[in-house]
Amino acid sequence: MPQDEDDRPWLPLYPPGVAADVATTDASLVHAWRARVAAAPTAPAVRYFDGVITAQEAEDRSNALAAALQSRGVQRGDRIGVYLQNVPAYPLLLLALWKLGATALVLNPMYRGQELRKLIDDSGACGMVCGDDAVDETRATVAGSTVLWILSSSPRHGQTRDDLRAFGSLDVGPVSPDGDLLALSEEFAGRRAAEPEVGLDDVALLAYTSGTTGPAKGAMNTHGNVLAVVRSYASWLALTPDDVVLAIAPLFHITGAVINCTIALLTGAPLVLAYRFQPEVVLEAFAEHEVTFTIGSITAFNAIYNLPQAGAEQFASVRALYSGGAPIPPSTVERFQERFGVYIHNVYGMTETTSATIAVPLRGRAPVHQPSGTLSVGVPLPGLRARVVDPFGHPVAHGEQGELELSGPQVVPGYWRKPEATEATMPGGRLRTGDGAIMDEQGWIYLVDRLKDQINVSGYKVWPREVEDALYEHPSVNEAAVVGRPDDYQGESVVAYVSLKPGRSADPDELRAFVRERIAPYKCPREVHLVEDLPKTQTGKIRRNVLRDPRD
Structure with a gap:
């Protein structure tokens, strides 16, 4: 029989205490953040090597940055390019932009030339923040665009360890002629911006994706989208302020921005950053900071696995390890657990779903689809509706192959200034993922084919x-x-x-x-x-x- 419209056979697989639907009383991400600050203002919010920023310090510094940005004309709805690696400036900048009702245009620092320029031109960004090593090249790339100013930020700010394995060099890059982020936060210390009324429909993140078809499109991840994913996934993990979140995923990626960064900021768990991913440095961070949760690509976990010095002792504090973004062979999961004593749980999400929407239950194990040998990516998280449909959008029977279709509060309202692409990919608000899938009678989802060239x-x-x-x-x-x-x-x-x-x-x-x-x-x-x-x-x-x- 075809799947019913509200068929959710996966609910019995939910961990105890996890509700079927996601609910939030937060009016915005800023509202949720300030509730966290009020609950524990002196608790660490960000850890960066030997540096620590408390929740109150993060609130004060992001207030100063918001005032500085507003003095440069940033208003509600403006897009500001964030062209940085995993550094403390990143979460502080996100908070500052959200307080202004502005949108963080998350940009991969590996992009160069026309790759970067196309996203700037499409988004209409009016400003950018980049690493001090990229100031000159970035200025040349965006010359003549909508970008009016570029602020610089040094990756060495916020710590004193200066680990050469992470930074590669201790050379100091040029400060942007338009200003430096740290200097501005000090100049505007104690000042607050005039904050507009920000709601759930305001766009928090503009994250570009190739989507299911065609060239890059900007997925409009709203405050409501981000809150829905943070609240549903935090309940899935039973995440509390006693946890420690390590950002393996880059914060310019939707997973890093939401499931590493924002989930830590809003739940009260310290966010551990380590600049660029460097296996030896990240391995040591697990033990030094007593990390309890992280999510990263299987490539990152494979790189750690290949380190001869890696052992179970570095993972002693870990209680939740997830991997998404690419299929994981069952043998890889087995080898990792045998050596380190930690099971890698699968998770699935897209930029259009604001990251994680399907995951293996905590302390559960993903079954294998015997005909294909595919490891399940999990079951839908709270609030998500998932179906497998035929080419005409009609649901197929459990066990039959079709296209994975998703809907719910995690799915973005559309692509930036691309109504035709939005309607083609999300007809009626239902996201046609382009991924071939099978759902079994229990609700486990298996990705068994790629319906796109991406x-x-x-x-x-x-x-x-x-x-x-x-x-x-x-x-x-x-x-x-x-x-x-x-x-x-x-x-x-x-x-x-x-x-x-x-x-x-x-x-x-x-x-x-x-x-x-x-x-x-x-x-x-x-x-x-x-x-x-x-x-x-x-x-x-x-x-x-x-x-x-x-x-x-």
């Missing part, structure tokens, strides 16, 4: 066209096709097939180096295969499916 590298989304466009800039390239290939380490790897122009030459290493100069490193092909010709349909369209799986 490639998932360690949780980062790669659109083949971006890589192909970079390859086409090489004077010797005639045709190019890029596909994803299953990879035990990072979920999928980028593989390129290239035919060359007659009489021209290029080798794979040269092409890889050429692409690396133009796009983010994780998008660069791990393999480049030179071929005489690419497989095509009768109409001349390149058949990526044949390259992805020659059996097709």
Whole structure:
């Protein structure tokens, strides 16, 4: 029988005390944050190596930043680019922007040139904050855009340990001519902005995604969306102020911003930051800060697993370890638990669902779909409605394959200034994920096929066209096709097939180096295969499916 409209067979699998639906009395993220501050103002809110920021200090510093930004003209609804790694300035800046009713445009610091400029132009951002090592290049990239000012921030602020393994160098970058974030927070100390009335429908985060089809689109993650995910996932984990949250996921990613950063800020659990992911540094952070929860890509956990010094002692305090963004082979989970004594729980989410919406219950184990050998990504979290539907949007029977469709308070209202794309991907508010799935009679969900060409590298989304466009800039390239290939380490790897122009030459290493100069490193092909010709349909369209799986 097809699934019913309100069929939720997964509810009996919920941990004790977890409600079927998500409820919040918070008027906004700022309202929720200030309730946390009032409850424990002297409790640590952020830990960064040997540095600590209490909740009251975070409140005061973010008030100062809000006043400084307002003096530069930032108003409700403005988009401000946050172009930083995992540093204390990040959560402080988020709080400041939310107090102003402004939107944090979260930007991957690995983006360069046109990759970055396209997002600036599409969002209409009026300001940016970047690391001091990126000031000059960023100024050149956004010259002539809507960006009126760029503030700098040093990753070394907020700590004194100066771990070279993390920072690489202790060289000090140039302060932006428009100002430095730390200096501004000191200049405006004790001052408060005139705060507008901010509600659940205000956009808190503008996070760009390739979505289910086409080029990058800005998902409008509202205060209500973020609160729904934070409250539902915090109850799922039974997260309390006694927990310690380690941000393995980058804060510029929706998972890092919501399920590492915001969930810690609002629940009262200290947020541990360690700049860029560096396996040795992160491993030590587990033990030093007595981390109880984190979520990261399977690539990160594999990197930790490969450290010879890693052992169960570093994970002694951990009670909840989750991984999302890329499928996890069952054997990887088993090996990790055997060595460290900790089970990696699967979690699934999208930028359009404001991160986590499907997860394996805490202290539960994901079943394996026997026909495919696929490990379940879990069951829907409180408040989420999940169905598997046919190409016409009709629900299929449990155990049958179709497309995963999601709806609920976690799903964004749409894409920034793209009503047609919104309607195509979220007709009637139902998100068509583009992921092939099976739901069994208990409500366990298995992702068994990819219905889109998008490639998932360690949780980062790669659109083949971006890589192909970079390859086409090489004077010797005639045709190019890029596909994803299953990879035990990072979920999928980028593989390129290239035919060359007659009489021209290029080798794979040269092409890889050429692409690396133009796009983010994780998008660069791990393999480049030179071929005489690419497989095509009768109409001349390149058949990526044949390259992805020659059996097709």
